[in-house]
Amino acid sequence: xxxxxxxxxxxAGAGLVAAPAEAQGSAQFFFQGxxxxxxxxxxxxxxxxxxxxxxxxxxxxxxxxxxxxxxxVPPLENIRVHIGDASRVEMTSEGxxxxxxxxxxxNSIPSGTITVSAHDGGLQVGNAWTTGSAxxxxxxxxxxxxxxxxxxxxxLWGKIQLTVKNGKVRVVEVLPLEQYVQGIAEMPAxxxxxALMAQAxxxxxxxxxxxxxRRNSTEWAQEYDISGSTVDQxxxxxxxxxxxxxxxxxxxxxxxxxxxxxDSNGPxxxxxxxxxxxxxxxxxxxxKNDVPYTVAGPDPYDEGGHDWTTWSRxxxxxxxxxxxxxxxDTSVGTLTxxxxxxxxxxxxxxxxxxxxxxxxxxxxxVTGKRLMLVMNSKIFAEGGGLSTHLPGTFTTIGNGAGAxxxxxxxxxxxxxxxxDPVAETVPDNAGFTPPPGWQPEPGx
Numbered sequence: 129x130x131x132x133x134x135x136x137x138x139x140a141g142a143g144l145v146a147a148p149a150e151a152q153g154s155a156q157f158f159f160q161g162x163x164x165x166x167x168x169x170x171x172x173x174x175x176x177x178x179x180x181x182x183x184x185x186x187x188x189x190x191x192x193x194x195x196x197x198x199x200x201v202p203p204l205e206n207i208r209v210h211i212g213d214a215s216r217v218e219m220t221s222e223g224x225x226x227x228x229x230x231x232x233x234x235n236s237i238p239s240g241t242i243t244v245s246a247h248d249g250g251l252q253v254g255n256a257w258t259t260g261s262a263x264x265x266x267x268x269x270x271x272x273x274x275x276x277x278x279x280x281x282x283x284l285w286g287k288i289q290l291t292v293k294n295g296k297v298r299v300v301e302v303l304p305l306e307q308y309v310q311g312i313a314e315m316p317a318x319x320x321x322x323a324l325m326a327q328a329x330x331x332x333x334x335x336x337x338x339x340x341x342r343r344n345s346t347e348w349a350q351e352y353d354i355s356g357s358t359v360d361q362x363x364x365x366x367x368x369x370x371x372x373x374x375x376x377x378x379x380x381x382x383x384x385x386x387x388x389x390x391d392s393n394g395p396x397x398x399x400x401x402x403x404x405x406x407x408x409x410x411x412x413x414x415x416k417n418d419v420p421y422t423v424a425g426p427d428p429y430d431e432g433g434h435d436w437t438t439w440s441r442x443x444x445x446x447x448x449x450x451x452x453x454x455x456x457d458t459s460v461g462t463l464t465x466x467x468x469x470x471x472x473x474x475x476x477x478x479x480x481x482x483x484x485x486x487x488x489x490x491x492x493x494v495t496g497k498r499l500m501l502v503m504n505s506k507i508f509a510e511g512g513g514l515s516t517h518l519p520g521t522f523t524t525i526g527n528g529a530g531a532x533x534x535x536x537x538x539x540x541x542x543x544x545x546x547x548d549p550v551a552e553t554v555p556d557n558a559g560f561t562p563p564p565g566w567q568p569e570p571g572x
Contacts, residue, residue: 155445157466161522164436165401167409167475168422169193170330172315172323172402174430179320181429185384188326191429192408193389195420196396198329200386204305204336208289209363210352211299212278216245219288223272227253227290234258234266244290246297251290260292262351267302273366279356283365285311291351300352301365308335310381311365314400317377324380331361333388333398340395389421396421403436404475405521413473413480424474441518443503451506452485458502461489469493476523496522 163171170192178188186198218241219225226236235242235256245252251260258266268274268288275282278299286303315327335354342348356363369378388395399411399422408427412418431437445463452458464486471481478496485492485499494502497520504517 157443157445157448157463159441159443159518159522160438161477161519162405162407162436162438163401163403163430163521164405164519165403165521166399166414167401167404167407167477167521168411168414169399169401169408170326171404171408171427171430172327172400173434173436174404174427175315175323175326176319177433178429179322179326183322183429185322185325185329188322189329189389192400193396193398193421194423196389196391198387198389201336201388201390201395203386204339206286206302207305207308207335207339207354208352209301209303209308209354209356210350211276211281211283211288211301211356213293213296213298214278215296216243216277217297217299218243218277219268219270219274220277221270221272221274223270223274225274226269227256227258227266228269229258229264229266239272244297246292246295249292251292251297260290260297262291262293265300265351266290273370279364281364281367282370283311285365289351293351298351301356305332305335306381306385308363310378311363311368313362313364313368315377317374321376321380324377325384327400328377328381328384329387329389330398330400332384333390333395334361334400336388337395337397341397391421403434404430405436405438406431407475409473409475409477413477436521439519439521441516441522448503449487451503452487454506455502458485458492458494458499459489460485460487460492463487466499468496471495472523477521478523479520 170188174192175188178191179185183191189196189198220241222239224236224238225242227234235253237254242254243252244254246260247257249260251258251266253266260266266289268290270284270288273282273284274288276288276299283301285307286301289300289302291298291300309328309332312328312331314331315324317324338360339353342350342353354360354363368374389398390396397411397417397419399415404427406427408423408425410418410424411422413424449461449463452460452463467484467486468478469482469484472478473480479500481496482493483496483499485494500518500520500522507517
């Protein structure tokens with residue numbers, strides 16, 4: 129995550145790809161950074177590179193989670209995974225689908241599709257109506273893989289729990305932890321086995337710790353333990369384990385069954401992200417969770433070899449001003465400068481830093497993350513994609529990924545005329561349409 133947020137008078141000849149959305153020759157703002165995601169804990173790309181260099185999964189985990197031990201632990205019997213909420217849910221299977229509460233069947237079909245909808249405060253299951261109380265949920269059994277319309281994925285293990293939440297059908301899968309880990313889709317199955325084993329252990333540990341924490345928290349009032357999205361971990365159920373492509377991932381999960389990352393308090397919150405850009409960040413900075421197993425420092429395994437090693441973005445002064453003026457807390461007229469006033473992370477990332485926006489209409493102070501969210505909401509609303517959005521790993525002026533410790537300076541970022549600006553872009557994720565303000569941060 130060591131990288132640069134800066135303005136360059138000329139980037140021509142740097143070997144980068146021109147940003148297509150912005151006109152050349154006008155005043156420009158340039159953002160640079162490295163990495164993808166929050167940068168805390170394990171870098172998935174770093175794990176891949178370390179495995180390719182001969183490091184085993186225990187060594188990978190020891191590097192990314194210091195002050196811990198990798199060891200078998202007593203199993204967590206069941207975990208409740210939030211699949212989604214919808215007014216209408218279709219369930220499709222080649223086998224039977226049975227709905228029951230307290231051992232009493234409410235409805236069933238031998239195969240095919242059945243629709244569940246929220247109706248009159250309860251659940252309409254085909255032609256049968258029943259209550260949808262969170263304290264007395266409806267359960268669905270299915271011996272064959274079942275497709276659920278919330279996200280189009282198929283599920284096989286455990287049972288589906290149905291309740292009514294805010295006028296919608298809440299879909300939760302209840303299943304053993306090991307089968308949950310088999311359904312995680314966070315790392316390409318073609319990657320080295322030792323990296324996949326490290327990922328399996330990190331995913332299992334994260335789920336175990338989060339589940340225990342939330343079940344013991346008086347502030348957690350949901351009918352599930354963990355989200356099936358990247359809010360926690362990307363869980364796609366049977367679709368992560370049914371093809372020849374997936375068998376290497378399944379082998380990694382089974383080879384590490386029951387193994388987790390622990391410290392003196394038990395399973396740790398095993399944060400991970402796609403890439404830290406060559407420098408790990410602390411959970412204290414990103415999540416306000418000061419734990420001894422996340423430390424800031426150089427990561428020699430994530431200094432290159434992927435699309436997120438470094439990145440750049442170029443935006444015109446006109447676009448920046450238009451986007452910022454759409455929100456009261458960032459509206460400053462024509463934007464003329466951005467000043468970083470302090471609060472950078474140990475890796476020099478700016479999402480929690482104080483950023484001063486200076487324009488013809490005044491001055492405003494926001495966090496770096498707020499600046500990013502405002503910009504991205506407008507970029508996506510105007511049809512821009514991941515190749516033009518601002519990643520959360522932008523930083524102050526530094527030495528560059530892997531070149532040593534950052535040098536935060538609070539340098540002003542000032543709009544300048546650039547006759548031939550160019551900027552590196554990150555390829556879009558195929559088939560994914562992000563909502564406004566989206567940023568990929570697995571394991572958060």
